[in-house]
Amino acid sequence: MQAPHIRILATGGTIAGSGGSAFGNGYSPGQISVEAMVAEIRALGIDASLDPIEIASIGSQDIGWAEWGLLHAEVLRAQADETICGVIITHGTDTAEETALLLDLTLDAGKPVVLVGAMRPADAVGSDGMRNFANGVRVASDPASADRGVLVVMGDTVFAARDVRKAATSNIDAFKGFPRGPLARVTPTSLDWFGPAARVGEKARFAWPQRLPRVAILTAGAGMDAKPVEAMLGIGCEGIVLAGMGQGNAPRVVLDALGAAVRSGVPVVRSSRVDEGMVDRNVEVDDDARGLVAARALGPAKARILLALLVAQGITDPAAVQAEFDRR
Structure with missing residues (x-):
């Protein structure tokens, strides 16, 4: 053999x-x-x-x-x-x-x-x-x-x-x-x-992009203000991933600034700085009003990769981005 x-x-x-x-x-x-x-x-x-x-x-x-x-x-x-x-x-x-x-x-x-x-x-x-x-x-x-x-x-x-x-x-x-x-x-x-192969015949989800857009990770902390969000937009970030407290939370002033980023065309995904756990759509954070996306099971590092691929494909609408994160 x-x-x-x-x-x-x-x-x-x-x-x-x-x-x-x-x-x-x-x-x-x-x-x-x-x-x-x-x-x-x-x-x-x-x-x-x-x-x-x-x-x-x-x-x-x-x-x-x-x-x-x-x-x-x-x-x-x-x-x-x-x-x-x-x-x-x-x-x-x-x-x-x-x-x-x-x-x-x-x-x-x-x-x-x-x-x-x-x-x-x-x-x-x-x-x-x-x-x-x-x-x-x-x-x-x-x-x-x-x-x-x-x-x-x-x-x-x-x-x-x-x-x-x-x-x-x-x-x-x-x-x-x-x-x-x-x-x-x-x-x-x-x-x-522990189980059979679950992706038989599955093709690539995304074509290899010509470039990977600039997507930054913002880590939330107590007492922070909106300046880091402004700085990220100022250097041309095309997407932002929040490594939030708990279930992807952050000070209200930061969430407001992230909501403004979404309105300007920059998609924002909420993930967690906590080691393990789901980040679901959140009434307290008011994802619907702010246009924020919940990372679900993906931590900040992998959420950044997925968001960059989506932006590279021209997928920036919050609902479409959320649908992709829901599939992980």
């Missing part, structure tokens, strides 16, 4: 990081080449044909439009290659949920696309990178991984792009899924799905 052929797209991150110390806190991301990581996986005896391409060697805090465009194009090439059964993207954990959602919304949900990363650099005690990589190979090579959209594999757990989030700064089990939880548990030799 022929070994599964998997395309590896490397972007850097902690999984390719080195600190020069087994116990130190500091390290540099993207120091280990993808060829070296692939060689280590091969040395473990894993039965897979791994085809590496280096997209970037950066920390994921620096990932942006250029790298996203290259990733999207390379995944499309892999999807069109009948010899390739899946794609693994090595990625820093800070923005993994944003890259995963952006690709998930702009790719067909066919061949598995799996993001893997690490919470500890390669030379740290208890490094998790190679195990996550090996788990990613197990997921990407499994036919049952198809038609699930983009996946994130961290800590022996498989998450859907629409649900995954980084919920802790440095814990080895930093990733969680909300609202649907994980899709599967995985080790390098086993994979147990």
Whole structure:
């Protein structure tokens, strides 16, 4: 039986990081080449044909439009290659949920696309990178991984792009899924799905845009005024995501300023700075009168990605934007 052929797209991150110390806190991301990581996986005896391409060697805090465009194009090439059964993207954990959602919304949900990363650099005690990589190979090579959209594999757990989030700064089990939880548990030799693929035949929700509009996140705090909203509009923001208190709330003067932004043609989405929970349409905030959109299950980072894609498609009407957030 022929070994599964998997395309590896490397972007850097902690999984390719080195600190020069087994116990130190500091390290540099993207120091280990993808060829070296692939060689280590091969040395473990894993039965897979791994085809590496280096997209970037950066920390994921620096990932942006250029790298996203290259990733999207390379995944499309892999999807069109009948010899390739899946794609693994090595990625820093800070923005993994944003890259995963952006690709998930702009790719067909066919061949598995799996993001893997690490919470500890390669030379740290208890490094998790190679195990996550090996788990990613197990997921990407499994036919049952198809038609699930983009996946994130961290800590022996498989998450859907629409649900995954980084919920802790440095814990080895930093990733969680909300609202649907994980899709599967995985080790390098086993994979147990909790349910069947739910996106069979689903096509990309959005075409890849020519640019990603400027959408900013505004974090609410007690005693703040409307000046930050004015500043965001002043630098040309085409959308605003509120990381609000509790269920997406903010001081009344801020909500009034956001309502004025909507009337000027800038869509505004209310999300929450709280780690977990739904943000529904709210009578207290008066979403209907102000034209605000409730983020539902998406946190601020992913709400920003979805809103930017919507604005890029010319979708700015609050009702139409709300309909898209309701679908997540």
